Amino acid sequence: MANLALDMITTSAILFIVASGLMIILGVMKLINFAHGAFLTVGGYAAYLTTEAGLSPWLAPLLAVAAGFGAGIIVERIIVRPLYHRPLDAILATWGLGIIIGQLITLGFGREVQFAASPMTGTLDLGGVEYSAYRLTLTAFAIAIGAALTALLYLTRFGLNARAVIMNETLARGVGIDSARVRSLTFGLGAGLACGAGALITPLLSVDPNMGLPWLVNSFMLVLVSGVSIPSLAVASLILGSAQVAVSTYVSPIIGGLTIVVLAAVLLRLYPKGLGRGM
């Protein structure tokens, strides 16, 4: 029972980490980045390369964030900026970008499954329950990312500008906020978070050119259910993540893989605006 509860909490934490980058971009830019899955994959390969180079696995997420941020800035300039007023087309264009990234990775690394070293192994003893130390560490990471994003939005000049753009972009531009710069940095941040998340989850899984796809779909559903708000993303991750673990445990792992998608579609039918409103 305790194990199940820990599975639920850590799974939710992982979902939160993976979805945060998508949410930041949706919140500020009002567009859905379908290259999110590909950025996760890039993060996974960053972890793999770190392992191959013999560096400490702890460096992998940092390198991934840096690579993702840089790539995000470039992508925003070339592909996303012309599509601000065509949000459904932006979904398609970023999906196409995902294909490009996936094929470049395939050309570079082949299609086979690779592995990256885990920064920590073994279990922690939580009052009699042995549990994966790395999954518990990821939960701490999730809390740290949530806190850092909140601090970024509420305690910094960039956050103030970003919130202004979220609430009323026209007005924000009117009072002299460079909304193009806010968008560009946001996309970089979102892509960086996605790559970082990819590097963080890789030790639990394996690396292959399509590893990001299932995560993309789940993050997409989570973000729409939660709406743009960090606490409600945490709540949505907990609800849907726990449901997924419960269904996988008690019904079947295959149906468990469907839980988030189906539950999200039903929740959105009942609460079309998502669980949270505004940031």
Added chain:
Amino acid sequence: MACDGSGPVGTSPITRRVRRTALIGAAVATVVVATAPFQLDIYTKNVLIRAFFLAALAMTVDVLWGYTGILTFGQSAFFGIGAYACALVATHYGFGPFWFAGSFLIALLAAVAVAWLIGWLAFYHGASPLYASIVTLALPIVFVQLIFAGGRFTGSSSGISSFPSYYWSFETWFWIAGGYLIAVTVLGYLLVKSDFGRVLVAIRENEERCAYLGVPVSRVKILLMMAAGAIGAGAGFGYAAFTNVVAPELGGFLLGTELLIFTALGGRGTLIGPVLGTIGIDVTASYLSGSLPFLWKLITGVAFVVVIVLLPQGLIPILGQGLRRLWPWRRPALASEVALHSFAPTTPHGETPSAPLRTEGLRRHYGSLKVLDGIAIESRGSELLSIVGPNGAGKTTLMRCVSDGGERSSGQVFVNGTEIGRGTPQSVVALGIGRSFQNTNLFETLTVADCLMLARWRIDGASLFARRSEIALPRPAVGILEATGLDQALATETRNLSHGQKRGLELAMVLATEPSVLLLDEPTAGLTKAERTAIGDVLITLAREHGLSILLIEHDLDFVRDISDRIVVLHQGALLMEGTVDEVIASELVKAVYSGQTVEPAP
């Protein structure tokens, strides 16, 4: 242009031209499909059969996405449903002509049922377009997982192979696949070129406005989804029967997105573009994926991004323009041959006991903010009732609450004696409400004639496979068209109209729905003095001679004074005062409100 009485009924010139094009296209395609197998090697035939089935599927994606604006990721699921119906019945139950036909029927019925469920989920009134995409994205994922969960019955991840089927020659299958593609494409072409096709485009461009013209948007989308699902399942069935192999990927999310790529590259909203695009890309892919497997997918990805960003209309239309330049030939504009007829409107029951519009305790609040607080008003037939009040008084909210049952927080609204309940705008329109909007949000690419046809949908219907050659409108609507010169501009796309003409068309469209209660939100905003006077005269005629009950929101108090019978003053969501023009003009209370003083509403 306009004349009284109805003209001869027959096929319109546009319909004739569309049918001729379809016939010529189908004839050419049939000749190509009939002779091609004798020129091609086995491999190419094999590849083309697959491409034909996929092209039929992509055609449905184009009708849904390109024409109607439903971005669907899930059309592949219907292909999968058709394929698995074929494979499962043949594997587990039996094979023979009856089993084969029966499993085809099962495929169609299953697809229609699933499409209905998806449509019911995704297309409720007020759903965002993104929600439909989410549901269609979930569909193939659910499909694949269910196949996985089916274990040995469905063959799980490895699929089912070598089930009994008809081992006809490649030529026969080539003709079946080609024939199916030609048939469904002709059907799709006739559909999108019909009156109904214009309704689909109108839904894409402005769904809300369609609902307020009485178009049952949700039902149209659901039916379209069901038809598209059935065509997709038919294609999947044929593909499975031909290859004798089914795998979960046939109904998967990746194929769903590939269909979008085919459609976008071929040219969305052109029908023939996605069909040719699918064939071209799928065949090229089959040849190149052997030698350059990853590079080919990379090239497709790059082409897709470039097309979405730079050439949203796709490649086939550009090719078409290039050909047009080499071989210049101009089509005569036929839309202008639509004839306008006018008829005398039935006078709305002036003596019926119930008021045309009555509200009781109407409230609308957003959280603790009360925008409307217990409004009780009653309009009468043959009366022009103006609603005035400073900005933020709740005037537009009032309009919204009486024309959409889902809007108000509490209270009752009666239209011609019937409570509107929680009805959608189109159900309220059916009770006799006609609403015009504050902004001139028309349908950009529709012509004036298309817009008028759309407004008549609720009464006259729209033909599925033909274009009408005449539109009959109630006389006041024709009057407005003539006054604004629109009767001479029936073939003009609405985005090219002047502001005054847009206002006129807006009003004519609302009148074309033959309402008994007319809700007008600032109909004269931005108009010249002459245009204002003309509209004022029309409104007076409508009320006096045709017995309409008109509710008018206006900021131009001189205009209000000139034409109103009665005035209602709203202030901060409450009814401040109600009276004749003179009473309201003379009221100190109203002057105080307009000069910005704080006043208590009358008890």
